[in-house]
Amino acid sequence: MYVAVKGGERAIENAHRLLAHERRGDREVPELSLAQISGQLSLGVDRIMTEGSLYDRELAALALKQARGDMIEAIFLVRAFRATLPRFGASEPVDTGQMQVRRRISSTFKDIPGGQILGPTFDYTHRLLDPELAEGSKPEAPATAEASAATMPRVTDILGRDGLIEPSPQLDANSPVGDLTREPLSFPADRDLRLQNLARADEGFLLALGYSTQRGYGRSHPFAGEIRLGEVEVEFMAEDVGFAVPLGAVTLTECQMVNQFKGSATEAPCFTRGYGLAFGQSERKTMSMALVDRSLRARELGEEIVAPAQDEEFVMSHSDNVQATGFVEHLKLPHYVDFQSELGLLRKLRQEFSEATVEIPEPMQEAAE
């Protein structure tokens, strides 16, 4: 006798127990603390904060631990939590020109006011596995120097003074900044929504798209005008008191790409901008974002849309890894009934086919094998 499958509830509970057990790993080995994750796997935590759209190192570290190191799962956990938070309003725009800079490089000028600062970077490390890191490493204290009093103008501001780069669009106080987590997206989408989408977008997806623009699929001739990393103040305009109240500082990475000219009969040619911004130290993300941002400005700049990275509907509809992973992985769910419907149709079509076709001679069948 056949009995329909039961006991799913028990199976789910047991699966969760087993998952918790596997997550803990060997119990002889000390458990990871959130401080360890946040301090020692900090770039992973930065990525979770950026794509999770929530600046909270501790929660991001918890998410990474809970997700057993799976970045997209961790980002998902943070997003789901974020979705339940009440919203008090929008902060004042942060001023990256006032950033407390820890790293700053430009590939467009040999020297710039405030200088080039390498900061904590993998860039010139030789990628040799370091056995000393395996345990008990005691790195030297970092070198220090007097803090420079020099201002660090953004390279794009230097170009902008001579009109060599298009002016950065100014904030229109009457038009609120869009928020795709509050309003359903519709196309065409303005740059505020595109940048929000790219900031939350999967780093790997943006990396591949940005790369594709360099290889000719919507080439926009970029130069890394400036990449800077550091801390900026976040302020919130409190209506009650009538002035902006500081909320604290956040670590940001900003990338400003300087791209090929635009110009017309009436307008002098100038460089164009591509912009990337992310929480923490996220250089690959911000550089890729800046490339894709510039590509997505094709419509606005009157460029022919020929490549995937220029197609805002394609890019924005597929950039979100929480959405993408959900839908790809939903194929794990049962599809018995629709599959059964397809089977029924296929059997019918095959039967009609074989009834209509003369019998295939034996030798041919053998030859096909």
Next chain:
Amino acid sequence: MTTVAELPAGFADKVLSAQTTFRSVMDAMARPGSVQRVIAESGAPASLMRGTAAIALTLFDHDTPVWLDPLLSETSDVAKWLKFHTSAPVISDSSISSFAVVGDARALPALDRFAFGSSEYPDRSTTVILQVESLTVGPAFELRGPGIDGTAVLRATLQPADLFERLAVNATLFPRGIDIVLVADDAVVAIPRTTRLVAKGD
């Protein structure tokens, strides 16, 4: 001047009152012509009926610009109460309102003063909440359309007398159009844009 402390209260139990009120409105919208009741208790400014107040507390917020008719904007009571409890912006341009609340239905403006939505986004339309005298007693309106098994009869005393004639614009414009929610005290009847008047009797 009214202070916040003097404003009539909102829902005592925000979550469950909003839920039951929504279900009444949803059932009203899904079954045009049927009379649904709002059971949630709340305070309300004098010119707002119980049903209207509950619907406002359930559906309005800072994302829904609200237009008030001259009666309801006579004093600032209603606007202040709405702003405090729902944060909804009260606006003077009815053509961009998500909701219009009409306290004196005789003064219902021409429907084209409200948003009909666009062909691409017919949902971007104004929902008009109309306070009327009675939704149980009065002339009979025979209705048909989605949500109605055959025809439904609504007995109502309502203004403007030519409301359903005016709503004929919904047939012409569909899928653009105006959805109406009629309120009489705690009784709620919805006339979505798909509902058509078949006959009018006594």
Next chain:
Amino acid sequence: MNAPVYNFAYLDEQTKRMIRRAILKGIAIPGYQVPFASREMPMPYGWGTGGVQVTAAILGPDDVLKVIDQGSDDTTNAISIRKFFARTAGVATTTATADATVIQTRHRIPEAPLHGGQVLVYQVPIPEPLRFLEPRETETRRMHALGEYGLMHVKLYEDIARFGHIATSYAYPVKVNARYVMDPSPTPKFDNPKMDNCPALQLFGAGREKRIYAIPPYTSVVSLDFEDHPFTRYRFDAPCALCGAGDSYLDEIVTDDQGSRMFVCSDTDYCEGRQAEGHRGSESAAPHKERPHG
């Protein structure tokens, strides 16, 4: 740390208001896909987040909830969603179709006729029926605005030219209230006729794609077809091996590696109900032999 605190039925009130407004618009414009700002839910996109958000926005403490996936109350995803609402909203749950006030479903419509006191909430993966013919939202939106559905008819007609039949067996497109072409979600086309003139309210939630749509009760829902190729339902031509039903949609069960198959009701509640009434099929337990027919 910001320890999480969750609201009744999980969603915050602002989100519920936004979804509720979208539901009302959906009911007012049958078959039209209302955009809504879908939230990240604590289950993955593609796993019923749209249905879960719709259910969370309508559910009250007096409701009785049934959740099915593939017609069954016992599939893991159905259990997971049912538990989520039992925990976050404290609602009563049931597996009996007739007792439920809200039924959330993935891929099936129950066999038992629905009644007026019920709301059927569908989980929808791709709400746009034209999406596989035209990937661009800007284009499909224009087609809906103009009621221009020629592309869909061309596709169905090409099927007939190539296969002799319309080669769509699930998510079979329908026209609602003679205006909007709508995706019924990936239900087998066997279920399509149940949507027409149904006494229950039908709500559809697509979380990842951020759309809500609705069919009010007693609304015309017509499966697209051609005069010379009318719409036909499909079910495997056999009675259910457990309850003997000859009118229910069947799951195919592979019973060994020799090609043996059996067919049983996909709607487990319907099947169990019939068995409780004494109906028996070929694979039923002992009572089958004691009763001469069933």
